[in-house]
Amino acid sequence: MHNEVYIDLNLGLNPFLTERELIIGIQNKKLVVSRTSDLIEMGIYNKEYIANIVHRQEVDVEEFIKLYASKVKDYFELTKSAYKVFLIFLHIHQIVKDKDYIYLSCKKAISFSENLDCSMISESIFYRGVKELIDKKIVAKTNEKNWYFINPSVVFNGERTRFVTEVIKKKDEVNVERSRKGITRYDAMVRGRYLENVIDGVHNEGNMDITGCNHTR
Template sequence: MKLSDFEKNRTNPFLEKALQEIQPTRKFRAATRTDESAMLQAFDPVTGDVLGHTMFVRQVEVDETQFTKLYLSQFESFWELNRSAIRIFGYIMHKMRPKSDKVEFLPDECLEHTKYKSVRQVYDGLASLLECKIIARGYNEYTYFINPLVFFNGDRVSFVRTYVKKKKSKPSDPQQLSVFDAIPPFSIE
């Protein structure tokens, strides 16, 4: 298949399905071992004795190494990839930015990254990734959307929430009334 066999997209075509499938899980962690500056202490005003303290800040250690998460539920997407697609996928992971569903794809840079001699190998790999729905074409030749159900750099739940908020904040049709506008206000007397 050729790149031109795949349609261009103004928005990420994978997001609607991601909204349905990405479900948040709540986990709670207690804050421990914070230093003295992160505590509020309660004192007895008469004796000056410390009655107790409350901690507000939690220190978290993070791994600063660049990473991308691959999701096992969609791992079968990779089974049909050819060798060039695997290398191109490596380049795309290298180009990913945290919390973004878009990648800027630069063919010359990809050639250098993959050590390929011909841009044809790059485009063959891209076509394979498109066919397996791991990526989708963007609005121009340098933009590709990633499938966040397959891989993502960051927290997909917060990404999906942000997408929903942006979607809800779009201006509505001024010719259409909201249900709440049609209901007259009432008062309790």
């Protein structure tokens, strides 16, 4: 018979659960994190064609965690310290499923890292990594020591994930302005020629009604 231990926790409110979409600025990039299916706009967007190139890969659980963690590392530009701590958070979350909070002390993290492929972490690595994960909104502090809220859009135990990189080509402002001026001049020329043709038609027909564009014979 197992003795269950109940802990009365006052963790507070998970800040990540109140936002449907989270926008994180990282240097010159904008990272959009969302759990909805609205993340990818298919087809035509703002009258521009979008090319969708999708690479699909099926892997086992352990490989899934490694690939997922490496993608998060790249997208969030995590340092080695933050990546190691994130990997620990991710493994623990596979055990304590369906919870948006995790207990992770420095001692537990060091012990847990012994069983992972990544090198063991130290106390300084742990605290640097946790701070960076908080700054980049992957985890958040709770009201209790060593308890952390997780961002369910980033730390999750689902069976499928999709990372989308959208590359937008910058437009040359000078060429755009020239193009706009050229179009304006062209429109004016077309309108001028059309007006000249109409006037010529009035002179030639004599009885043309220019307001109704009807011929009177």
